[in-house]
Amino acid sequence: MKIIVDLLGSDKGPETIFKGVIETSKLHKDLSFVVIGPQEILKKIEIDNDLRDRLEIIDTHEYILNNEEPTFAVRKKKDSSIVLGMRYLDKGNADGLISFGSTGAVLVSGLLIAKRMENVERPALTITLPTNKDRMILLDLGANIDCTVEILKQFAIMGNIYARETLNKLSPKVALLNIGSENGKGTKVLKETYAALEKENMNFVGNIESRDIFNGDVDVVVCDGFHGNVLLKTIEGSAKFILENMKKTLMSSFIGKIGGLLIKSPMKKLKKTLDYKEYGACPMLGLKKVVFKGHGSSDEKAVVSGIGSMVDFIKKDINSKIAKEIERGE
Structure with missing residues (x-):
């Protein structure tokens, strides 16, 4: 090769x-x-x-x-x-x-x-992210700002196959990123995409809100590139904010510094878990x-x-x- x-x-x-x-x-x-x-x-x-x-x-x-x-x-x-x-x-x-x-x-x-x-219709930029249970695949991350129903449907098909092969899931759970879990939520495109994915030969589990994606209940999260890029950068910024403020808080007092020494090893493990670069590069499907x-x-x-x-x-x-x-x- x-x-x-x-x-x-x-x-x-x-x-x-x-x-x-x-x-x-x-x-x-x-x-x-x-x-x-x-x-x-x-x-x-x-x-x-x-x-x-x-x-x-x-x-x-x-x-x-x-x-x-x-x-x-x-x-x-x-x-x-x-x-x-x-x-x-x-x-x-x-x-x-x-x-x-x-x-x-x-x-x-x-x-x-x-x-x-x-x-x-359009290739999708993907990423693999950690969850509380395993890993999940998010697509698209910014390659396609505006997406039609057909494009989002194809993203779901490609993400489903990619997850099946790389996450070793026989029937990956595929979800559509939205502002609510109900099927009537979101824009006209998202509502129509929901209906289209229900007819596809995959384990489509409906909408998912961004706050729930790390629960580990789904394997593939589908969205357009605009929202995917915003979501990814929010994740990056939030992880950095939390880790930096945890360190700042621990270092602000003598007792905190002692506690910081005690949890140094678990904190390194947490930082590694939150760093998606640990999961390697991702394909343009x-x-x-x-x-x-x-x-x-x-x-x-x-x-x-x-x-x-x-x-x-x-x-x-x-x-x-x-x-x-x-x-x-x-």
Whole structure:
């Protein structure tokens, strides 16, 4: 299996992503890698002969910034790392691509170069999040701000298959994010989507409110990209707020400091649980090719986890299963 790793555009720089590739190569001896980034920087990092035989480097310094307009940048920056990687993938020379750079650039280059599956209206950006019981999948996270009933229905179909394969659930519980649990709640699109999902061959359990998603009662939460992105950033901010204020409160008194020492180990475990980067990168479901997006602040461990998630996705041939299900529903 050959995978492409875009080294540019992450918060921690190409060296960190490449070191993650090196660590991954030790765990997956059957993998070969195409890494895209500045060759002179990579040459300074020591690698063993085993990896050298499985490694190809595509030299470039150009990448797309987070604040650039994605469509314009993808068309203009022909030698950017994500465009070079997506072209390599589109030629069929590799099994998948993972990037830790601009989300917009990954999405647009995937649409323009790798392209959508037949009959898929829009690809969905996903994430795996922890819950009180297990894990859940949330989609879409910002790739599609405005969604029709058909688009949301397809998100549910794709999320259902992804959850079934990666969460090992025979019949994942699929829910629609809404402002109330009753079927008459929400916008016209959400009401019609509810009715459409009731007719689908899946375990649709109805609406779910954002405050309930971490209870662990559902496996897939479906929403448009606007609300998914707002929800994700609220989760990020809330987790940071809670942890920082817990630390501040404990450090404000002598007794609190003693208590802080006693709970230091459980607190580290809690912080790890709340950090969704621990769950690896996630796929853009609905593209013809396997494309994964990792968090921009990923460290070496997160890179290893992200690549591992993509390898599992490829081995389970999830893309083909999604394509067949979407075609069956047309």
